[in-house]
Amino acid sequence: MVVVPALLNEFGRALSRTWFRITHCSTPYATRLFYAEEVERRARRRVAEREWVKDGKRRAWKNTTAANTGEPVDVPVDPENGIIPPPEVAGTARAKNQRRLAEGEVGSFNGAAATDIEAERANEVTIQVETEHGDGNVTTLGFTPTAGGPDPLNNDIPYYARRVGLDAEEYTVLTKDGYILELFHVYNPREYTPRRQSDRQMNPVYPFRYGKDKYRKRKYPILMMSGLLQHVGSYCTNDDASLAFYFAKIGYDVWLGGNRCGFNPRHIHLSRHDPKFWNWNVRHMGIFDLPALLSRVRYETGFDKVALVAHSQGSTQTLYALSHPKLAPGIASQISVACLLAPAAYAGQTLEALPFKFVRSLPHGVYSMFFGQQSFIPAMVHAQNILPKRFVAYMAYAVFNFLFHWTDARWERDLRARMFGFAPVFVSAEHMWWWLAKTGFAGRGCMFWDGDADPVIRLEEVGAKIEEEPSVEEVHERDIRSGVITEDDPSLPEGAKQKRNDLNPHPPVIPATLPSNAFHPPATSGHADENTPWFSTPTPPLALFIPAQDQLVDGPRLLKRLTAGKDPYTSPTPSSHPSSSTTREIEPNANICHVSILDNYEHLDPLWAIDAVDRVGTKIRDIVWHEIKKERQEEGHDPLLDRLVVPKDVGCLEGEIDIGKRRGSGRQNQSQMN
Known part of the structure; x- marks a missing residue:
């Protein structure tokens, strides 16, 4: 229904580009904003890929020759992916010792191995000493890629991390309603040894009890959440310019949290063929998924609080959890600062387009016939495993461009197939009904409303056993x-x-069954009352990054609500909404610490724009560190905050952060931050 007009739309653009090339004898993309930088990046990537392949063939030939002559093989070839580590990485003490452990040489190290271990320890001590007694910044060690060659488009976060000199390990997290989530930890392999596989498996969501490794410097954790129909790997698609890899390289501890289902839907009790498996929406993700991921990150890192970066739907589930402290107890005290990228709290003008009006006109039964009764159009995800990756990515972009009018004007076009390789993912049809229905987000225009009772999985129906929480001992x-x-x-x-x-x-620790109306904030009728506060308790500091050209969600309207009546804000009123004569404070418990209006940015640009690191990443870097410094001044703060690794180049935007305490025009402050 949507694919045919989307393809016709793309076909028309292709004809236009061909005609331009024939008549002007030049590339039609030369007028793109970042065309010169795109060409330079593409050239560097092609050279690196060719050198990687040539070097790999050379080492493979050398290893084959050495094996035939009986000489020792120094650099083995990865039999699974054909990946050959470069000599400078494969020759390090850590890599050699890990190979010996894998080959079963535990306990029989010779003198050379002992020397390697001592060298490795000496290297770690040197890193720590330079960090403590130097200028306070992360020591520059260099990041040597351990994977390369032509991009296989394999939707593998660890693989793309290895391409930029990092690595990643996968954890499994269990929610209180039984769903199994993915959690990826991005790390520098020179500084961190991955945990054992058994330690990374799902475990009960025990409460946070203590801090581990209190006597060494730690990196502050950042949890990143993705948007609707996207895998969390969408933060890892731009090589070194990816937000996740940028934060990891400057000195933060990066964790990528995946919501339920993703590419591999799993539940501890239910089969994916059970209709109950798909009986959830974004509210369940806010009440169950986000707290489970935060709990696991806090448990693994030992910190009392975690910085949160959430895009689009991730911001929706964050705001929902913060507005329901009884359903997500203590959630605000676990977040040091929440950076919301393109926050989806109010619907934008795009949802008034004809395709979305058609969906809103459908009864629920007809909607299920078109889009599925369990998973939402599962053929989209299955196509990624059957059809060529680049073709699927091209189709995905064509459909997204037709529906949402997003463009790749600020993206690196050469990476577009990789970007859409992490979308779409499995989501429930009920979840998309919540977003698209007349009685849902699109029809009501807001994430909060007084509607019919939502389907809530009653825990006794899914067979989840309710147990008492284990004691501290x-x-x-x-x-x-x-x-x-x-x-x-x-x-x-x-x-x-x-x-x-x-x-x-x-089985996991499961709370008592939620009441049937647990997911509904108080409201009077239709739309939620605009004068009724969403947050009954103080929120953590909120940093809003609002793309100025985003038509999918209405970020300025959310900004107006959260900042109404708060000095120094003037609460800019978007043209699509009538101005209000009242200056009464609507959200007294909303703690807004930073606002950035991103000129010329669309909905996905905070993730994928070529200049996203400069316009978004650097500000998040300083916002997180600014909130850490404020918390350090409080009595009884987390002792781990006193032994933090200082991120590289932090503090460059110090004058643009704490706008909540600045005086003057709110519009002037916002213009200074762009």
């Missing part, structure tokens, strides 16, 4: 046995009892 006993902490760890509470019984990690 039980949690510590489990961690002592698993080697996470020792019996003399200073983080252990006084009088912690060491029980000898084995703790069963399954």
